[in-house]
Amino acid sequence: MNVIVLLSGGMDSSTALAWSLHEGHTVVGCLSFDYGSKHNDTEYHYATLIAEHFGVPIRRAPLDFIAQTFKSDLLKSGGDIPESTYDTESMKRTVVPFRNGIMLSIAAGYAESVGAQGVVLANHFGDHAIYPDCRVAFIDPMRAAIKAGTDTQIELLSPFASIDKSEIARIGARLGVPFVKTYSCYKGGPKHCGACGTCRERKQAFAVSGISDPTEYTE
């Protein structure tokens, strides 16, 4: 199947790209978004390294309206990134409202425009706690909406919906994802901070999976 892969440059979406190719899909393009987050520019740099590694094209969609009007500490317009694990109330402040819905919708329309039949999203089981737009209760109706709402019945593929990030690390390692070329930190600095929720989750995924962590953390 011809697919569009949502590629942020993190370890999950980079593994989703490797998975797509391994499954025999043709990756027509990867799609990244600039919605004004503190880490969008850094993650896009890494996303281009990953796309280049796997020899697939990548495009970036600007979403200035989100940058200018949405409320979230993940955005440049918001407050500081909390330094805590994902399961705390403070991390809720980093939610960008309906981000996955927005990215999936644009990817679905783009897929239909460029003749792809599927869109690949790397949402995973561990995401669900604070992100409503990662839960199966969102993904399932969104899949139905995309299929019914497109002329060519675009498919939403979410291969990691029932596994967690440590299992993704194992799959990525098996499929040759160069994790050193991936980026997770919400602060967007030159090095991973090691303290924000995504950095903690990244560290833990490597630790639990037993995969060597090539990341250089500030702390």
Next chain:
Amino acid sequence: MNVIVLLSGGMDSSTALAWSLHEGHTVVGCLSFDYGSKHNDTEYHYATLIAEHFGVPIRRAPLDFIAQTFKSDLLKSGGDIPESTYDTESMKRTVVPFRNGIMLSIAAGYAESVGAQGVVLANHFGDHAIYPDCRVAFIDPMRAAIKAGTDTQIELLSPFASIDKSEIARIGARLGVPFVKTYSCYKGGPKHCGACGTCRERKQAFAVSGISDPTEYTE
């Protein structure tokens, strides 16, 4: 309920704005989009007239990525607008893939960011023939996805889902919508062309409903 109204400046969404106010909702804002269509600038001019008439704020969200990469004759990048009724194959060329999904997703995230609880869409029963993203089969799962995918469980209100455009004209007339300040034409010229699918549909809605048509058509 505090709501965001998707306002294109056409007669349907203008009536949806009047309906929202009539129902006692507080219209926190109207949202228009610029996705590079031939008629976006003209319809936005009319949308501002309607928002001003009803005394509610309006914002415009640019969607440059759609303008640059999507394929549709509705876009400036596409071919000529076909001059025929909606139910012909040629009108299919004016579909912008998953447009309603994209606009609703952005509106849902925006609603959550500005403290609104609902998003109002003026899709109607007569739309379904060629537009997959107007059908109930799309609207229902999209409604579920928006509700499940937002922290505050944003509601999608689609008051005209089971009526047609002539009935909308009747409702609009009853609620005092100044139809002369609305715009439908896909060609985006200073006057309604009278020949494209939306102009034909507009003419017919007035004719069938028995409401006087204040529109000046080129032909």
